[in-house]
Amino acid sequence: SQTIHQWPATLVQPVGSPLSLECTVEGTSNPNLYWYRQAAGRGLQLLFYSVGIGQISSEVPQNLSASRPQDRQFILSSKKLLLSDSGFYLCAWRGSYNSPLHFGNGTRLTVT
Amino acid sequence: AQSVAQPEDQVNVAEGNPLTVKCTYSVSGNPYLFWYVQYPNRGLQFLLKYITGDNLVKGSYGFEAEFNKSQTSFHLKKPSALVSDSALYFCAVTRGSAGNMLTFGGGTRLMVKP
Numbered sequence: 001s002q003t004i005h006q007w008p009a010t011l012v013q014p015v016g017s018p019l020s021l022e023c024t025v026e027g028t029s030n031p032n033l034y035w036y037r038q039a040a041g042r043g044l045q046l047l048f049y050s051v052g053i054g055q056i057s058s059e060v061p062q063n064l065s066a067s068r069p070q071d072r073q074f075i076l077s078s079k080k081l082l083l084s085d086s087g088f089y090l091c092a093w094r095g096s097y098n099s100p101l102h103f104g105n106g107t108r109l110t111v112t
Numbered sequence: 113a114q115s116v117a118q119p120e121d122q123v124n125v126a127e128g129n130p131l132t133v134k135c136t137y138s139v140s141g142n143p144y145l146f147w148y149v150q151y152p153n154r155g156l157q158f159l160l161k162y163i164t165g166d167n168l169v170k171g172s173y174g175f176e177a178e179f180n181k182s183q184t185s186f187h188l189k190k191p192s193a194l195v196s197d198s199a200l201y202f203c204a205v206t207r208g209s210a211g212n213m214l215t216f217g218g219g220t221r222l223m224v225k226p
Binding site: 032034044046049088090097102103 | 154215218219
């Protein structure tokens with residue numbers, strides 16, 4: 001069966017520090033991969049998605065970036081965090097076009 | 113562009129009563145529709161989907177949803193609510209077989225009281 005791993009679960013970082021969140025998927029190949037951010041326990045904002053290695057689409061311009069160095073690995077990064085980057089970050093994968101998104105357990109990021 | 117509206121921020125029901133969480137959508141072409149549930153500090157869990165076929169779809173934990181094309185709605189229902197159903201519920205839509213991205217509604221908090 002397929003599983004998705006996301007870490008760390010929680011992170012507290014000072015303003016201006018770098019960020020690296022990692023997500024890996026097991027049990028499937030060539031998944032579509034996604035990074036979402038959820039603010040204040042409500043709506044989901046799509047940040048990035050990827051349909052293949054090295055292929056990244058950005059939905060919202062900001063100081064975050066994403067990379068997909070391997071088929072089942074998706075990394076969210078920042079060179080310098082802002083206070084507004086605080087939130088709950090969710091990684092997700094999807095197989096075929098009629099299949100649902102499957103989410104990881106999320107990373108709670110607090111920028112202080 | 114595609115969009116989802118969940119008009120109720122919160123729905124309150126008594127345990128044992130039926131529940132409905134509303135969702136309307138806008139998308140060009142055939143919609144693929146999904147419901148998810150989120151418990152505190154966890155990722156979203158998939159409940160059910162409508163792709164094609166029967167307008168009434170059944171999913172996990174006794175939930176079901178009815179696709180209504182004329183009203184562009186996909187309301188989530190359950191005949192008898194449980195206290196453990198209390199959570200945040202999200203509706204999502206994508207554009208048929210060409211859709212790489214799911215668009216989510218703002219979420220509805222369901223509170224089931226004993």
